Amino acid sequence: MQDIDARGLVLLGCGKMGSAMLAGWLARGVQPTTVHVVDPNPSDWLRGTGVQINAGLPPAPAVAVLAVKPQMMGAALPRLAALGDGDTLFLSIAAGTTLASLAHALGTQSPIIRAMPNTPAAVGAGITAMIGNAQVSADHLEQAEQLLSAIGAVVTLEDESQMDAVTGLSGSGPAYVFHMIEAMAQAGMSQGLAPDLAMQLARATVIGAAKLADDSPDSAATLRQNVTSPNGTTAAALAVLMDEATGLPPLMARAIKAAAHRSRELAQ
Numbered sequence: 001m002q003d004i005d006a007r008g009l010v011l012l013g014c015g016k017m018g019s020a021m022l023a024g025w026l027a028r029g030v031q032p033t034t035v036h037v038v039d040p041n042p043s044d045w046l047r048g049t050g051v052q053i054n055a056g057l058p059p060a061p062a063v064a065v066l067a068v069k070p071q072m073m074g075a076a077l078p079r080l081a082a083l084g085d086g087d088t089l090f091l092s093i094a095a096g097t098t099l100a101s102l103a104h105a106l107g108t109q110s111p112i113i114r115a116m117p118n119t120p121a122a123v124g125a126g127i128t129a130m131i132g133n134a135q136v137s138a139d140h141l142e143q144a145e146q147l148l149s150a151i152g153a154v155v156t157l158e159d160e161s162q163m164d165a166v167t168g169l170s171g172s173g174p175a176y177v178f179h180m181i182e183a184m185a186q187a188g189m190s191q192g193l194a195p196d197l198a199m200q201l202a203r204a205t206v207i208g209a210a211k212l213a214d215d216s217p218d219s220a221a222t223l224r225q226n227v228t229s230p231n232g233t234t235a236a237a238l239a240v241l242m243d244e245a246t247g248l249p250p251l252m253a254r255a256i257k258a259a260a261h262r263s264r265e266l267a268q
């Protein structure tokens with residue numbers, strides 16, 4: 001992060017994702033005074049970090065990170081378009097906003113990386129997929145990887161067209177898992193459990209299964225089979241969940257298709 005210490009980092013938008021990233025960078029040793037945040041309503045947490053808020057921006061920061069809603073990009077980008085010295089890396093995490101539209105606003109010679117993180121970034125357990133335009137150098141990629149690895153794993157895409165599917169799978173994916181917790185708790189209540197107990201069991205089950213999936217060398221399919229006794233309770237449930245027409249696979253396929261479709265729509 002030496003370049004950031006010397007030239008500064010600009011963060012445009014410090015909401016859920018912006019603050020998760022900022023927390024990761026500060027934990028990795030980025031100096032608060034080198035970070036310049038632009039946000040209309042700074043939170044108490046942000047004010048307590050020691051970063052510079054809504055002050056003058058360095059003319060050529062090492063990195064400018066765009067973390068506003070896609071719908072706000074049009075209003076927010078002109079502030080950033082004035083920045084940069086040709087070597088300033090622009091890093092956008094906005095869903096649906098393409099490299100071409102970013103280059104249109106920021107200058108076609110600007111190095112730009114489009115990335116898609118997810119909210120487990122807030123606890124350092126995110127996963128981010130990224131891809132850069134032709135102006136991005138190996139140094140820029142390494143810089144982005146350093147910043148994004150502060151909030152979890154990082155993968156590099158081969159083609160920007162993969163970003164819509166990535167957004168539908170891992171960008172939006174945490175919401176599917178949280179909704180599964182809600183649905184499992186609700187189903188437990190339908191079977192007679194008190195709401196608090198049902199929620200405790202549902203949360204702990206998802207957390208435990210996620211930890212096991214993380215720690216174990218076994219595939220998800222093997223871990224599933226390990227729960228499933230022949231002709232037992234799990235087999236009864238999986239007959240419902242794995243139904244080809246009405247089970248989880250076709251439902252999840254429809255959900256992720258809808259998210260990817262919305263990502264493409266946001267690009268229009």
Ligand SMILES: NC(=O)C1=CN([C@@H]2O[C@H](COP(=O)(O)OP(=O)(O)OC[C@H]3O[C@@H](n4cnc5c(N)ncnc54)[C@H](OP(=O)(O)O)[C@@H]3O)[C@@H](O)[C@H]2O)C=CC1
Pocket residue numbers: 012013014015016017018038039040041067068069070072075076093094095116117118119171172
């Ligand atoms: N949430 C998620 O799971 C993920 C989100 N993303 C992407 O990250 C981006 C941010 O999402 P998220 O953090 O959830 O959204 P938030 O609404 O939580 O954060 C956006 C922040 O930008 C601020 N803002 C609005 N207008 C401007 C402006 N002109 N200049 C500077 N800041 C501004 C908002 O302030 P105010 O609220 O006061 O308007 C808010 O603090 C989006 O583009 C989204 O697609 C990517 C991956 C995952």
Ligand SMILES: O=C(O)[C@@H]1CCC=N1
Pocket residue numbers: 095167171172
């Ligand atoms: O819902 C959204 O549009 C953003 C992008 C991925 C997750 N949240």
